[in-house]
Amino acid sequence: VQSFVQNQLILKPVRDLLTIVETALLKVYLIDHNKTLANALLRNQDKCCLSTEVEKELMKHHRRQELVSFYEKQNQHSKALESIKNTESLSTHENILNYLSKLDNNQLPLIFKYIKPMIKSALEKTKNENILHDILILFVGESISTSPSPPTMDMSNAETIKxxxxxxxxxxxDINQDFPIKYLETICLKPELDSKQRDICNLLIYAYQDRIKQLSNESEPMIEAKQQETKDSQQQNCKSILCFTKTTEKIFNLMFIYKEHNC
Known part of the structure; x- marks a missing residue:
């Protein structure tokens, strides 16, 4: 049937009929739990089955993995990611990152939407180096040899700085200052940047300056507090010394008076 559907010379009424037939076949295969034949149809669903019916049937039969693949082929990436996120068996960081790695630069806003909460969560919790490393891989486009452990992402879809x-x-x-610096450090010397390499290096220098300024501003109150603490301590020591001096002076005066009286 698929060979007929793919034939551009077939009349539209015949093509529509074949589409209806294949959609009906898909429903039968799903009801009969025939995964092999159902998947064979789904691999070409953009040229045969009715898209609305495919979506409805896959949701009805809880075929979430196939639904994600269906959305991907339909370029409905937002729906695909929502399906991954809202399906307990699929909602792992690895699955989300693997899907995002298939997207191109035109999908950056969507990538940012799903990456942002992952970065924030990883930065707030300890022992999340692997997640941050995988996110870095996603943006850099290749594995990094300094990783503390092997990446959990499938790198088959990754490209170099895409x-x-x-x-x-x-x-x-806008999320964190250290992580973007690490990103720039990783890519700044890559030859594929070509004319952008100088801009990236300059950006890294400015990022260093901003980070140093931020750290300086954060440490300034602590330095002032320490200086005040030292000053207060010195003043207290001076008071103690003065008190000791006066007390000693009184003792000597009393001793002198006592000596004079006895004489």
């Missing part, structure tokens, strides 16, 4: 580095940096710096 996302606009300036946009990625601007996105990351």
């Amino acid at each position: 996302f606009n580095p300036i946009e990625v940096y601007e996105f990351l710096k």
Whole structure:
């Protein structure tokens, strides 16, 4: 049937009839739990089955993995990611990152939407180096040899810096300052940046300056507090010394008076 559907010379009424037939077959296969034949139809669903019916039937039969693949082929990436996120068996960081790694630069806003909560969560909790490393891999496009452990992402879909580095940096710096610096450090010497390499290096320098300034501003109150503490301590020591001096002076005066009286 698929060979007929793919034939561009077939009249539209015949093509529509074949589409209806294949949609009906898919429903039968799903009811009969025939995964092999159902998947064979789904692999070509953009040229045969009715899309609305495919979506409805897959949801009805709880075929979430196939539903994600269906959305992906339909370029309905937002729906695919929501299905992953809302399905307990699929909602892992690895699955979300693997799906995001298939997207291109045109889908950056969608990528940012799903990456942002993951970065925030990883930064707030301890022992989340692997998640941050996988996110870095997603943006950089290749595995990093300094990783503390092997990446959990499937790198078969990753390309070298396929996302606009300036946009990625601007996105990351609004979340955290250290992570975007690590991102720039990783890509700044890559030859594929070509004419952008100088811009990235300059951006890294400015990022260093901003981070140093931030750390300086954060430490200034602590330094002032320490200086005040030292000053207060010195004043207290001076008071103690003065008190000791006066007491000693009184003792000597009393001793002198006592000596004079006895004489």
